[in-house]
Amino acid sequence: MISHFLSLEWKQFFRSSSFSKSVGAKILIGFFALYFAACFLLIGIGGYWILKKQFPEQDPLVLVNSFLMYVIVADLMFRYLMQKLPVMNIKPLLVLPIQKSKIVHFILIKSSLSFFNIMGLFFYVPFSVVLITEGYSLEGVLGWLASMILIIQSINFFNFLVNKNNSVLVALLLLLIFGYLIQYFNWFDLPGFIGHGFDAVYQSPILSLLFLCMVIGLYIVNFKQLRSEVYLDALISEQTKEINSADLSFLERLGDLAPFIKNDLRLMWRNKRTKSSVWMIAMGLLYGLFFYPNPMYADMEFIYVLVGIFSTGTLLINFGQFIPAWDSGYYNMLMSQNFKYERYLKSKFTIMTISVVALFVLGIPYVYFGWKVLLVHFAAMIYNVGVNTHVILYGGTFNRKRINLDEKAAFNFQGTGAVQWIIGIPLMILPMAIFGLINWLIGFEIATATIAVMGFVGIALHKKLMAAITKKYITNKYVMIHAFNQEN
């Protein structure tokens, strides 16, 4: 039976119509995974000596233990946002002579082998090996390692139990802040206290059996919950909740663009895929905090351009790169409706422009890092409006992939093709290069002005550019209709 399931999974993976097309994206994800694995591996191997060197008077294992609470909570939060229960298309299986419990076991066991669970091992295993070679007791280290693995599995199953519950995320966040605060003010050493617990596991490895019980308990709860949901009505029932529609009539003043803009706002608000992109906007806006506080980048002014383009343009990039694939589900209908294509594109342009300006305004506090930063951000905003909007709309004509709006965005590469990667060059690399070059040859002011002027030129040519882009969309119409009709 298991072999049947495995062969179904295999076929699902290799026979999906998007498989050959998105091979590039898959390779890239693979590289990311390898990169993280390598990082963890290095830290795992070198961690012992690094800690020994930094804190000579403390035992590295105790030190690691005292941080484990943060690791566990962070892991939980990360998974909460990223990991979902592996789905299997069980609908066609329900009426076949297969025991439902078997299906559930398969799903759960499959989940415990996920990428998220393997990743941690790249650190824990080499770290343990080093510990043993450094003369720590074999049983102690093995008990500790077993506990770590069991905890990872517990987190895995715990995550599925709380996955649909937002208040858990908030609770975890509070716990993290609370733990940090009480450690910071030296009231009570909660992480240390939990760390002592792990020290105890090392002292008496038999304690790791507790974690085994925890995993088994969580598995049973998960099993019971899932088992009761293997019915059609349980699968369906989560959809039908009452909705409240916001009044968007204030947008009417945008004239004949209003219907499309209203639609796009609803699109962003009401679909899983787009909703989780909202997180990305927040992250994009804060992107500068990666660079500016770091003195290393203080002299690298071309970084300002990157941050400027990115922080004012996150919505432009996230939303824009999948125009018109967002509308792929009903593209047929749009194409038989009575409107000029230009009007449709113009509405997308308007949304992107408004977002760029709004994000610039929200990013004004960056002036804290110097007026130069704000100046460059302003130039980047102009560049985004004048150049990048057009580039990304043009790039849209190469979109050939349907997007299913009901799927989460994180790690979702559906709809992604080579264009999405290539388009980054004119979008970000080009202005950075131009700015860097002129800044080096002439000076900061001229370089900033150049970026802004490029943007203004784009704005001046807006009508012509739009006409050209529209033409391109119209010539590609049939290919796009055909492509959007293909289910993935």
Place this chain on the structure above:
Amino acid sequence: MIQTTQLSKKYGKAEVLNIESLEIPTGQSFGLVGNNGAGKTTYFNMLLDLIRPTTGAITNHDIVVNQSEDWKNFTGSFIDESFLIGYLTPDEYFDFIGDLRGMNKADVKVFLTQFGEFFNDEVLGKKKYLRDLSKGNQKKAGIIAAMMGSPKVVILDEPFANLDPTTQIRLKKILKTLTDNKAVTVLVSSHDLSHVTEVCERIVVLDKGHLVKDIETSQETLKELESYFSV
């Protein structure tokens, strides 16, 4: 008047549609029947310029559909659920289509009131997205949206499928009143022979892309069609 001349569609070597000539006069209620793969939906898609013909052309009220887009002004259509925007409520969807068809909110409201019976309180004013409605209710919304903005041509692919018996009868009534004054051309495809014979004054049978029968509907039409398909 919708004229089709020398129309064919080939995918590679396989020919899915080949219509020498077909003329549908204005105001006719026109039915298209045929088994699976006969080319009904392909024909409608070409009429809406969603698929390009390999040869030939369709002219909709003197406009060649793949050369100008002006036919969109007076053509309403509903092919399948992909014509609906899943994340809108039915009311928002009607407003959107109404906007595109030059109706304001008040127009849309007035227009929809005449279909209260057809919707049977299951579509309008419900706080549900279109994607969460049942197949039948989705279809109701799509069919009515195709009639918005007083189109001269209405194209419906399989409008009776998925509808409950009461709604089927109501839809037949709506389609009949639509063609009453001979101003609106209605094109309908169906697998259900009795429905089409009831609604359409002319029925064309397609088989593997070819036009094999062209009948003025009369008392005997249903029998004739049944005997044709029962082979």
